[in-house]
Amino acid sequence: MQRYFIPETNITDNQVTIEGEDVKHISRVMRMTTGDHIICCSEEGRSALCRITQIESEFVLAVPEQWLDEKKKLPVHVTIVQGMPKGDKLETVIQKGTELGADTFLPFKAERSVVKWDQQKSSKKLQRLKKIAKEAAEQSHRTTIPSIEEPYSITSLIERSKSYEHKLIAYEEEAKAGESAALVQTLHEANVNDRFMIVFGPEGGLSDKEVGLLKEAGFTSCGLGPRILRTETAAMYVLAAISYHFELN
Incomplete structure (x- = not known):
């Protein structure tokens, strides 16, 4: 069943108002009519089975018929820190990471990042990335959309990391050395609702300086298997x- 994410202000116990691009998707792409059912999700993670009651050019109205008890979130909160990669790889990370349950994506201005974030196009870039996350959340039947923020520097990233219980660096040098215990040990030590921050380098990997600074801030470097x-x-x-x-498990 088709799923749509609706602003909290557009949802009451008696009516859901759908606006924006979702109106076109409902009426023109899915060719729905009054009486059809959809699932509407709020910003707070609530979801309801709704019946469409009115379709207009600018909005769609629906009535909640059943509030659902959906358990779709990972039991822990995961923030993916992605060193800015080339091409559309960041879009891929956000799309697939959303499907796999990440809560937050923080692009990272790593020393070896070839691509630079254009501040003049920042709003448009973020809008596109958030749209990708929204569509991936709908496709994978999530009840929430992960947040995406503007790129962090190493300093701002370390400051942000202070509120996390578990902090990891995916470091290829550890994999080359055969390290295989850090990730497993961290998972065994973690509790439900704990917060994970995991840093991934760009194509060229993280620099020794970046790894050193992150370790000083409490991060643990880990390998991700032999490959x-x-x-x-x-x-x-x-x-x-x-x-x-x-x-x-």
């Missing part, structure tokens, strides 16, 4: 491991 993963694959590996440990 060296592409930057857009590494976050997916860790999210899958977290899901397996907390949801399937």
Whole structure:
């Protein structure tokens, strides 16, 4: 069943008002009519089975018929810090990371990042990334959309990390050295609702200086198995491991 994310102000116990691009999707793409059912999710993570009662060019009205008890969130909160990669790889990380349950994405201005964030186009870039996250959340039947923020410097990242219980660096030099225990140990020590921050470098990896600063701030470097993963694959590996440990194990 099609799922839509609705601002909290547009949801009451008696009516849901859908606006923006979702109106076109409902009427023109899905070709829905009054009486059809959809699932509407609020910004707070509530979801309801709703029946469409009115379709206009600027809005769609629906009536909540059943509030759902959906358990779709990972049992822990995961923030993915992604060193700015080339091309559309950041979009891939956000799309697939959303499907796998990440809560927050923080692009990171790493020393070896080739791509630079254009401040003049920042608003448009963030809007596109948030749209990708929204569509991925709908497709994967999430009840929340992960947040995406503007790129962090190493200093601002370390400051942000102070509120997290578990802080990891995916470091290829550890993988080359055969390190395989840090991630597993961290998962075993973690409790439900703990906050994870995991840093991934860009194509060229993290510099020794960056790794040193992060370790001084309480981060633990870890390997991700015997193979060296592409930057857009590494976050997916860790999210899958977290899901397996907390949801399937």
